Amino acid sequence: MGKSRGIPVVLMLVLCGLLLLPNRASCGDLDPFAGLEGKIDIAGGTAHIPVMNDAAKNVSTFNPKIRITVEGGGSGIGVQKVGEGLVDIGNTGRALSEQETAKYGLKSFPFALDGVAVVVHPDNPVSKLSAQQARDVFAGKVANWKEVGGKDAPIHLFCRDEASGTREVFWEKLLQKGPVAAAANVVPSNGAMKVAVSRDGGAIGYVSIGHVDRSVKAVVLDGVEASQQNALNGSYPIVRKLYSNTKGEPSALVKAFIGYILSPEGAEIVKKHGYIPLQGR
DSSP states (O other): OHHHHHHHHHHHHHIIIIITGGGGGGGTTTGGGTTOOEEEEEEEOGGGHHHHHHHHHHHHHHOTTEEEEEEEEOHHHHHHHHHTTSOSEEEESSOOOHHHHHHHTEEEEEEEEEEEEEEEOTTOSOOEEOHHHHHHHHHTSOOBGGGGTSOSSBOEEEEEOTTOHHHHHHHHHTSTTOOOOTTOEEESSHHHHHHHHHTOTTEEEEEEGGGOOTTSEEOEETTBOOOHHHHHHTOSOOEEEEEEEEESSOOHHHHHHHHHHTSHHHHHHHHHTTOEESSOO
16 A cells, blocks of 8 residues: 555656756746746846856746847846846846945846956966066056066956956956056957967956956965855955846836846756855855
């Protein structure tokens, strides 16, 4: 009798854990999307894009009546577009200012912790800098790699535009709001920064730690490795949260999407892309 009663339970577990394995969140985390339909437009911080894309794919696979578009542009663009009603979610790699919140009536949903790493070309022999050396390099006071233990070669600076949340955090927490050399090359995204540095042996720039891979080398600052674990334990100083922002209270569909990002399944997506989830762990 005990065995026969156990069969339905086993079958149910198999169905939920194996037959639905490609979409395992359908056993719970994606349930809020059942019966919904419509479109979600997302724009803003480029560090968010890999997480948003994966989440959007899962949601649309679960419910094809839901369409989600994801664009970058930087944190400033995210604020502007969501504030003006051009998108449903505006992503930022920094907290909203009081002026932005008051002007647009925005509501923030932090979902991940991220660090910002100083990066150089993988072949560059310089692998460590002090924070002061980094400030001097980005200010243009140090213009040759030999001055910081490298080859006798000019330093090529790369930075982000003023709409970038990555730039703002880097400027505030490492550069201490100090000057950035006017000769610095400006790139529009974390991805573009990584490509630029990976193609230039004399380059130095900065990217979200979640974007660091073998194409660039993260520099050790003041003896501390630029890792998400060090960002989490507080030993690495250039740290920020990633936010999704809405204009007022989100609609049912947008609320479900943000809830999914904050769910255990969403946390796995966040971790997959090198960030630390703030919820769902």
